[in-house]
Amino acid sequence: MPRPGRNTYSDQKPPYSYISLTAMAIQSAPEKMLPLSEIYKFIMERFPYYRENTQRWQNSLRHNLSFNDCFIKIPRRPDQPGKGSFWALHPSCGDMFENGSFLRRRKRFKVLKADPLAPSKPAEAAQFLQQQAKLRLGALAAPHLPPGPAAYGLGVAAPAGSGFKHPFAIENIIAREYKMPGGLPFPAVPAMPAAYPLPNQLAPGWPHVYGSGMLDPMGGAGDYGAYGVPLKPLCHAAGGQTLPAIPVPIKPAPAAAVPALPALPAPLPAILSNSPPSLSPPSSQTAASQSSPATPSETLTSPASALHAVVAVH
DNA sequence: GAATGTTTAGGGCGCC
DNA sequence: GGCGCCCTAAACATTC
Numbered sequence: 118m119p120r121p122g123r124n125t126y127s128d129q130k131p132p133y134s135y136i137s138l139t140a141m142a143i144q145s146a147p148e149k150m151l152p153l154s155e156i157y158k159f160i161m162e163r164f165p166y167y168r169e170n171t172q173r174w175q176n177s178l179r180h181n182l183s184f185n186d187c188f189i190k191i192p193r194r195p196d197q198p199g200k201g202s203f204w205a206l207h208p209s210c211g212d213m214f215e216n217g218s219f220l221r222r223r224k225r226f227k228v229l230k231a232d233p234l235a236p237s238k239p240a241e242a243a244q245f246l247q248q249q250a251k252l253r254l255g256a257l258a259a260p261h262l263p264p265g266p267a268a269y270g271l272g273v274a275a276p277a278g279s280g281f282k283h284p285f286a287i288e289n290i291i292a293r294e295y296k297m298p299g300g301l302p303f304p305a306v307p308a309m310p311a312a313y314p315l316p317n318q319l320a321p322g323w324p325h326v327y328g329s330g331m332l333d334p335m336g337g338a339g340d341y342g343a344y345g346v347p348l349k350p351l352c353h354a355a356g357g358q359t360l361p362a363i364p365v366p367i368k369p370a371p372a373a374a375v376p377a378l379p380a381l382p383a384p385l386p387a388i389l390s391n392s393p394p395s396l397s398p399p400s401s402q403t404a405a406s407q408s409s410p411a412t413p414s415e416t417l418t419s420p421a422s423a424l425h426a427v428v429a430v431h
Numbered sequence: 432g433a434a435t436g437t438t439t440a441g442g443g444c445g446c447c
Numbered sequence: 448g449g450c451g452c453c454c455t456a457a458a459c460a461t462t463c
Contacts, residue, residue, distance in 0.1 A: 134453060153435065177455060183437050190436085200463055201435050 131164050135174070135181045138164070139188065143206050150191055150205035153179065 131138070142159035143151050151159070157175060160167045167174055182188045182204055191203040 136453085173455070176457085177453090179436065180438085180455085181453090198463085200433090 130166050135178045136185060136187070138167075139178060139181060139204070140206060143188075143204060150203040152199065152203055153182070153201045156204065 133141070138160050139156055142156040143149060145159060146155070156178065157171075160174075160178075161171070182190075187207045189205050189207050191205055193199055193202060
């Protein structure tokens with residue numbers, strides 16, 4: 118199996134697993150969910166390696182989507198014709214990678230059916246995702262926010278004040294600690310292809326965020342967010358409650374390793390700035406055309422209606 | 432028929 | 448060596 122080269126990855130296999138790549142694609146979507154075809158497109162556009170042998174890796178990718186509990190399938194609504202479902206990240210799949218790195222998972226995410234706090238059902242997960250979409254778009258609409266990932270629609274996991282950084286948030290995905298195999302950090306590599314994520318300073322790192330008490334999208338409403346989705350399971354340092362379904366860091370990142378964030382640099386990582394319009398959810402157009410409030414059943418299964426709900430709120 | 436989704440199987444690799 | 452993660456292949460079912 119080819120390994121990352123020293124100078125360029127443009128045509129070599131990325132150091133990321135299919136799970137990571139899929140997570141990147143999903144997390145790059147404004148609504149944090151994508152159909153399979155869009156996931157394919159995301160990977161192929163950013164990683165030239167995957168423009169070949171598509172049958173092979175796409176089969177593997179589909180296998181991962183089905184096999185891994187960290188991915189949940191969200192059905193299309195009847196009025197959203199198309200093949201396949203939307204795929205999203207399980208709301209409880211946090212902290213799955215070692216130190217936030219996507220190079221290797223520390224623990225396989227597994228939903229325990231006996232765990233009443235883990236939203237294991239797709240409907241529950243969809244509810245959570247809807248809530249997250251609301252929070253994200255709330256951040257997008259916040260005029261006082263400085264330019265940041267939200268302004269680019271690049272995976273802000275929560276509005277200002279919540280501080281919640283999903284481990285799959287693009288800030289974490291962009292390999293804040295990834296270094297070239299030769300030991301050189303990304304900035305020292307002059308020929309870094311645009312196909313690979315570059316380090317930036319967006320990533321405060323979710324371990325310290327979790328541990329700082331910032332994880333409360335509902336403004337301190339308690340242990341549960343909207344729709345009864347538990348928040349504590351994602352916050353391993355908040356309540357001392359341990360849930361087997363939620364991986365916890367083996368080696369929590371020391372605070373010193375997470376410097377304070379400077380102002381966001383103007384250019385975003387090339388991996389994301391190249392996001393084509395096609396990455397926008399296919400349902401985004403339909404959301405604006407729907408005037409009636411989304412019913413609960415609609416909001417459970419439709420990213421479009423999730424968006425619509427946000428628009429209605431704002 | 433093609434795309435999508437599920438399941439099973441086997442092997443490589445790293446970690447403990 | 449055992450275990451877990453990852454990759455690949457294949458077969459099959461479902462949906463459009």
